[in-house]
Amino acid sequence: MNESADKQNHAPNRAVTILDGGMGRLLQRLGAPFRLPEWSALALIEGPEYVSRAHQSFADSGAEIITTNTFGLVPHMLGEARFHSLALTLADLAGRLARAVADGAAARRPASVVRVAGSLPPLFKSYQPEKFIASRAPEILAPLVRGLAPHIDFWLIETQSSTAEALTDLAFIRQTNKLPIYVSYTLKDEAGRIGPPELRSGEPVGEAVAATLAAGADAVLFNCSQPEVMSEAVIAARRVIDASSKPAAGLGVYANAFLPEPPTDDPYAGITGIRSDLDPENYLKWVRRWVTQGATIVGGCCGIGPEHIAAISKARQTF
Template structure:
């Protein structure tokens, strides 16, 4: 089965806020990694909630398994074990499902999210390789997510390019209030250029995540223009967050962001429909988007498929 055997594929939603809602241990700087360390049953509950809501793909809870969130000492001593645990928990839930559910191995920015200026190309590979080693036995595909620049993304891609699993790279976009014009990565690179570089390096699809819904459409259209120019097809995925725009900061983990009131499931579904019309083939949610949103997306797909069969 490919990710797009149905009319469109459904990715899961955000992990951290769902863990918080479930009552799991949750604080900064560990974020979602704290539950993995102290109460992994909550991680299983979160994965199960997304499978029950209709997700075709669940993402390993490995986003926080990096030194600046775990701490250098804990990463060195426990990082590999925690990555293995994150992969195993997702695999167990996927394997219990009564339908095919794929596990995506999350490879996050090895340094700060949204901060391409802090990326250290020489220091990144050992961090990434530790995550890959723990996750590899359990995952069906790689999701290199919330990447702010192509050099950040391609460094992670190089760590997994030869293992035979599909690789999807997901970029986060500039999303200031009222932003207009061409879509750009947080590094300032145009999306079209990033798509060409990333596909050329071996990715099988391009996603956009952890940005405001308002900026996703232009990014999808830019990716689709590249597909048309290349005469090829590739997966285009979108999973927006529900945060207010957050400019770069010297203290990105100073507090937990507020959730927008206007991105309830039905309002988020309106964005999903626009993204599908623009050319997205896989949709889901990032921070603040939960199982109720994924359930609404499943209903949309069921209704579309029922209408197609009827016609």
Template sequence: MTQTAPSPVTVLDGGTGRELKRIGAPFQQPEWSALALIEAPEYVTRVHQSYVDAGADVITTNTYAVVPFHIGEDRFADQGATLAALAGSLARAVADAAPRRVAVAGSLPPICGSYRPDLVDIDRARPILAVLIAALAPHVDHWQAETLSSLSEAELVGELIAPTGKPLWLSFTLDDTHPGAVAQLRSGESVTDAAVLAQRLGAQAILFNCSQPEVMADAVRAARAACPLPIGVYANAFPPQPEETEANAVLLDIRADLDPAGYAAFAQSWQAAGATILGGCCGIGPDHIAALRALA
């Protein structure tokens, strides 16, 4: 019996905030990864370059924390568009200088707090996302709506990016408090419904991010059964967290078992389940991405 060769893998970059902190960039709460963008953008360029050097096919704009939740209402009103445009131009410059094709993903974060579907406020999120989209649009190859904990967030992004004509990748964060349970979003909505919605919105990929690696393979299988879209995974390296945890609200510990080899072993299971897009989220750095490149 002839074995089917695995599908080609697209390698994403890893986490930005933790990598900025590791290399000595300005980094503190509440600004998180936005502080380097504000005070020392050369560090952001260094992080992008490190992921390109590690073999990433896609680098992500450093806009996850360019929201009032992190930089404050007044600063966002005054500088949000400028900072988002700077983040886009920094990523674009690194991608354009690469010796091979590297795409730029425009990061569109959850506006009202990560991991908190109970805080989702579509009316509040709409104008903030509109600022990010307008500022990033000239610089990005596709949109990457990240750490979505509910279907309503995805629907809003789909609506707002449609006029740009640029492809959309939707990435959902999973309930990882009970590994082994049926895969679902942090809202309790099903992965199947998320996959169906992604297809209806015309997304070009569905991904799962910022969740423990143990829950990813089941989500990949559920998405694969529900829709034909390419599927991606970029897990975090956090230990299990209480359900009330808010991502990036505190500096969480990193699991000792998720070194590059340990993370790559999980990635092989995601690939076996049907994922063709692999990368890393919080706590996953360039060495991890190099290990994923070796799998591709």
């Protein structure tokens, strides 16, 4: 770690907001109904009380943003027929469950504010930007946006592999909804990778951030990638944000705790194991680095649980 370089990219006195962690693996740990390809969506259908428990675990651990359990509410995970019959109902349920936990936290601790992020996932396949079909995006987005909108504080268009999909989603939301919009990109993170940070589409991070801000995003984040590739992305993004007309835009990171996965047309063959070197103490070291480099929103993605968020929350005053 080059600490002098980190310090050069640090702007002091930036407030840091704590995001929650990964929902899917936490639901599995809690004993929720869980199988592939439905992933976390199955709990909404068969055991929504587990979703509430997962949200509560993150809120109790210090998360100031909890994310709706809507990552699996897409046709390639639910199936086309079930998506068209249930997507609106399930999105509404996911929003209500998260809202109830956020409101309950505020009632118990009036000084604490927990916001709800409405998750809009990759509409087709994760990590495969070439699968995006712009003409189909509105029919998939419509029930998710309609179901979530009454319950959330802002939108989180997450795990995006290209600006093509992310900015299509952003434009769709802007047609009917005025809530803030955060966009989170997933990065190339194959083992041994060298070179400037890129989205999985191959787009340079700096160019993607500039385009995303120009399209009206209120924050840009990076998620669902290895922690080792996040720092260069944060530095590149901070440089663009500071030089833009939106220097107050948020900049966030929430990394994975599992080993890199190559793109595949059968991504649901199994569940990848968790890295042993990303326990809460070690993950916190990465979080400290990202904050030093300019991140203002930190949390975790796949495999990062409430214990990681608790460690971040406990250490926040030392950032």
